[in-house]
Amino acid sequence: MEMFEDLSAQAPKAYISLANKYRPQTFEEVVGQESVSKTLVNAIKSGRIAHAYLFYGPRGCGKTTTARLLAKALNCTGNGNNKPTASPCGQCPQCREIAASADMDVLELDAASNTQVEKIREVIIDTVALASGRDRYKVFILDEVHMLSDSSFNALLKTIEEPPAHVVFILATTELNKVPVTISSRCQTFRFKPLTEEKITNHLLDLAGAENIELEDDAAKMIAKSANGALRDALTIFDRAIAFSDGKVNSNMVREMLGALPKEVIKECVQAVINKDAENLHSVFEKIRSEGFDALGLLKDLKNAFGEIFYLSLNSGKEPFAGAKDILKECSPAYIASLTQWKLFILLS
Numbered sequence: 001m002e003m004f005e006d007l008s009a010q011a012p013k014a015y016i017s018l019a020n021k022y023r024p025q026t027f028e029e030v031v032g033q034e035s036v037s038k039t040l041v042n043a044i045k046s047g048r049i050a051h052a053y054l055f056y057g058p059r060g061c062g063k064t065t066t067a068r069l070l071a072k073a074l075n076c077t078g079n080g081n082n083k084p085t086a087s088p089c090g091q092c093p094q095c096r097e098i099a100a101s102a103d104m105d106v107l108e109l110d111a112a113s114n115t116q117v118e119k120i121r122e123v124i125i126d127t128v129a130l131a132s133g134r135d136r137y138k139v140f141i142l143d144e145v146h147m148l149s150d151s152s153f154n155a156l157l158k159t160i161e162e163p164p165a166h167v168v169f170i171l172a173t174t175e176l177n178k179v180p181v182t183i184s185s186r187c188q189t190f191r192f193k194p195l196t197e198e199k200i201t202n203h204l205l206d207l208a209g210a211e212n213i214e215l216e217d218d219a220a221k222m223i224a225k226s227a228n229g230a231l232r233d234a235l236t237i238f239d240r241a242i243a244f245s246d247g248k249v250n251s252n253m254v255r256e257m258l259g260a261l262p263k264e265v266i267k268e269c270v271q272a273v274i275n276k277d278a279e280n281l282h283s284v285f286e287k288i289r290s291e292g293f294d295a296l297g298l299l300k301d302l303k304n305a306f307g308e309i310f311y312l313s314l315n316s317g318k319e320p321f322a323g324a325k326d327i328l329k330e331c332s333p334a335y336i337a338s339l340t341q342w343k344l345f346i347l348l349s
Ligand SMILES: [Zn+2]
Pocket: 075, 076, 077, 078, 088, 089, 090, 091, 092, 093, 094, 095, 096
């Protein structure tokens, strides 16, 4: 029977993404949203449960994660809990099912999805009045709520105006200004802030430690910078870097992966601009074109480099490339500052 040897032993272990593996299990573990977590924890501890919450802020910074934690906090039955708890156990049927988006009483709906946007009105009208099946609260998590149709907003408004006691709405949006005031004014609102580069960097380094991955400081910073405040994006990039690596992630690798330009090229470009050397500038552009780098990426790097060189003149920040300080011997900080306003940079906005 050799043909049928057990292949499962050789099958590679399925890779669990970092975002899934290290999804926060408690409010305290949510990275970068300390004030939101603290307010929610205090409210739960003192039994002040609102009927509708509105979480707003940029994508990838913890809104859905916090919404699920809140749903767990409301419904957890572990450790003999018979009322909402600020520290959900993560083990009871409710906690586990909510984590897997499989709890019948916790409905997650995404208004940005065409297949769901049609159904949302019916779901709200049809199920809100029903008692929860098993859990303490029936929780509706409505993601990208600003995308709801008018009729869904109306159904939602009616429900939020006179909510049944056992129902909690958690609305999340990246565009608060598109949510009707009639809705937002009836919700407890929480602002989620984009994460600082420093917070993301430190978190990546922590995860690298836990995963036994050697992650260079500069590589972590580069990933954090490219994530633009969205922790989720940083984790996705780090996942990809790990997949390419042999347990070591360095800055060259990350730069290549992000399609970022080698520092040498940025240096050449900066010098050509400062020396008004059209010929050299042309050859840099040729190089970028022939190697398939993104031209807008170059502009962005160039603008950042001028900005960073200007800050060097104030003795702050660090060199965008080795020898950047020497440029200040050739021209004034005011001139460098004026270069950051170069007309071409309008393309970036
Ligand atoms: Zn639990």
